[in-house]
Amino acid sequence: MFEWEKKTFDYVNNSLIYQKLKIYVELININNDNFNLTGFDEKTIWRDGIYQSIVLLDKFINFKSQKIKLLDIGSGVGFPSIPFFIFANNKIELTIYEPIKKRIIFLNLVKDKLNLKNIKIVNKRIEDEENFSEKFDCITARAVMPLNMLIEVSSKCGNLGCKYVFLKSKNIYQELKESDWIINRLSIKDIKITKVDLDDKKEHNVCTYTKMVETPKQFPRKWAEIKRNNKIR
Secondary structure: OOHHHHHHHHHHOOHHHHHHHHHHHHHHHHHHHHHOOOOOOHHHHHHHHHHHHHHHHHHHOOOOOOOEEEEEEOOOOOOOHHHHHHHHOOOEEEEEEOOOHHHHHHHHHHHHHOOOOOEEEEOOOHHHOOOOOOOEEEEEEEOOOOHHHHHHHOOOOEEEEEEEEEEEOOOHHHHHHOOHHHHHHOOOOOOEEEEEOOOOOOOEEEEEEEOOOOOOOOOOOOHHHHHHHOOOO
């Protein structure tokens, strides 16, 4: 058993949950060649994918007192939401928005192989969705886009009181400075950056805030305009 696999086993403290996580890792490894899913090897998947996802979200999302509706934006192979969903053991309703088709195929494979219920997987950019607003209790994302863009594209998705939990690296403070405009336009008042030590020699920052007012109708803008204004190449 790898070091971070053992840490995960100890943290979840449940053999059935651990076995599901192990199958999930095996599915990533088996399908990586076909789908080009991730550059992680098996050791890194346990450390940077499974353990980090579970521990970081568990510190900031309270799923034990009531069932919550969680949205994961651009999850790739399923980080951070799939490991956390398995860990929460059916106490979460999960929706994933992922624009890349091959990743959608893989996520549906994971859903079927692990017989995961209460998961909806959507092949679309979140800002292109017109059929919902003010819906989710909690929204998360990891390594999907800069903070200013992430705040905007996720703005309409949460209900009032929705908690946003974004996993970020050491660049978070620069990203936060570049987010002043959208933070002010959306009347976000309580953004917090929390550094979490996972004993892996990496810097882990979790950006959190709560939605207190309804999103103005003009947000989010079209993706092309967001990219152009944020100078994304």
